[in-house]
Every structure is written in structure tokens, then in C-alpha cells.
Amino acid sequence: MANGTHVATLADLEPLVGKSLGTSDWMAVEQDRINTFADATDDHQWIHIDLERAKAESPFGGPIAHGFLTLSLLIPMWEQILKVDSATMAVNYGLNKVRFTNPVPAGGKVRLGATLKDFEKLPKGGVQLTVDGRIELEGSERPAVVVEVILRYFEE
Template identity: 40%
Template sequence: MVIINSFEEYKSYEGKMVGVSEWHKIDQEQINRFADATLDHQWIHVDKDRAQNDGPFKSTIAHGYLTLSLIPYLWKQIADVRNVKMEINYGIENFKFGQAVPVDSEVRLEATVKSITNLRGTIKAVIQAKLAIKGHVKPAYLGDVVFLYHFHEN
């Protein structure tokens, strides 16, 4: 895990792959809980029998937004950004879903720091997020997430 304590330390990772998270298994229970939380009960996600018989993947699949929502959790396994007063999930840019994530797949985040900018004391970090699926060549998605940080003054 990378430890970052300041803008200057963050800036030193610009243009570099920071690391990869641990593997995380997405099981049917997590998919069902996400469906309940988002009111998205489309059969491809929650109806195992129909998905197996009628679906293109022969199993249920994770919601795309479920896989996106894992970014903060998986990112914190890669980088420990310390000495911050506040951290904000600011946005996502240029995201493309490349492959569905079948139930019981294991995924992990691969993160590269694309840019670090000091906006008059607010640090804008653009991180390229690639979600790998164990046993698959093509990632679930690739795109940029944007975090804003307010570091404590030293």
C-alpha cells in the first residue's frame, strides 16, 4: 500500500501505476442488496433461473453501477491518503464498461494516477480505474475517477 501525506507526495505518483487492490468476490447476496438499495431488480441481476436459461451470460451479473461503487473501497486498499481534512468523490469521466461481471466473479482495481493539480489548496486527483476480472483478459471497465482532497496545513 502506498501512503500519501501531502500534495507533493501525491504529485510524485503522477503518470504512474500506484498498485492493485485485493481480489473481491461479488456474490449473489451483494448483487441482491445492491438491487434493493437502488430499486434496480432487472432479472439479469436477480433472477438466477431466468438468467441461466434466457440470459446471454448463463448466470446473473453484477450491476455496472455496483462495480463502480466498489472504487472507493478498493482504492483505499491501494493508497492511504493521510493528513486530509476532507476527501470528496468528485466525478467519473470517460468510463466504458467492457465486460459483464458474472455472479461469483472476483474483481480487483488497478489504479494509475493520471494527474494531480493544486487548485488553490484543493487537490484534484484524476485516477485511471481499471477493474480486472479474475480469469478474463478484458476488464469490466476502464475510466477516470476524480477525487478532491483538502490536506491539513503542516
């Protein structure tokens, strides 16, 4: 976890509130992934899957990834950002805020940067983390997605 955070226990996370947890590696968003996502979600809008039309008619100059595809990549990128040795389970509890601020062109690369915003102990064990995330687009100052994520972690 060269670019992420590795801690032994959930309690070790509390002092990290307000601090960066790191960044993931860059991940390519190729046209094949976009097409597969379109099939999985039945979202076949031409700006995503029709290469010729997107090149000719789209204001983006070619096909772009679905916003929800880019958002869903948060999960594999998050796995590179935080490792808690004592955690036996982690679940995505939801999102407080999501904004798709920059389209990701087919073939573009994204990575996740994350800051721990809040740490809360849960009544029946475990913790709830609120994380400010930015899915960056390589070569752009403006992120592709800005998101506030809520995750729950549990120990034995």
C-alpha cells in the same frame, strides 16, 4: 498497503503522475450483494436477480452484477490503493469517462488497478487527482470497468 501507495503529504503525489498507484485485493461479488444493490436502486432486471431465468435465457450463462454495482466497488477498493497521512478529507468529485466492458458474473471477483493521470493544486487548498482505473475481472484479460475518476484531497 502492500499493493498500494502510501505518502506523507499531498505534495508527495505530484511526482507520481503517470505511474501506477497499485492494485487492490480481489473482492467477491456474490449474489447477496447483487440482490441488495437491486433493492437499494430499484433495478430488479432479471439478468441480475432471477437465477433460473438468467441461467436459461441470458447470454452470460447466469446472473451478472449491475454495472453500477461494480463501479461503486471502486470506493472500498480505492481505500487499499492510496493513503495520504496528511489528508484530513477526500471527496469523490466525479467521473470523466466510464465504460462497462465486461459483465461480472455472480460470484466473480474484481480488483482495482489505478494510475495517477493528473495532479492539480486547487485554488483554496487541497489537490485534485485524476486517476485512470481498471476494475479487473479475475480470470479475464478484459476489465469489467474502465473509468477515469476525479478525487479531491484536503489537508489542514
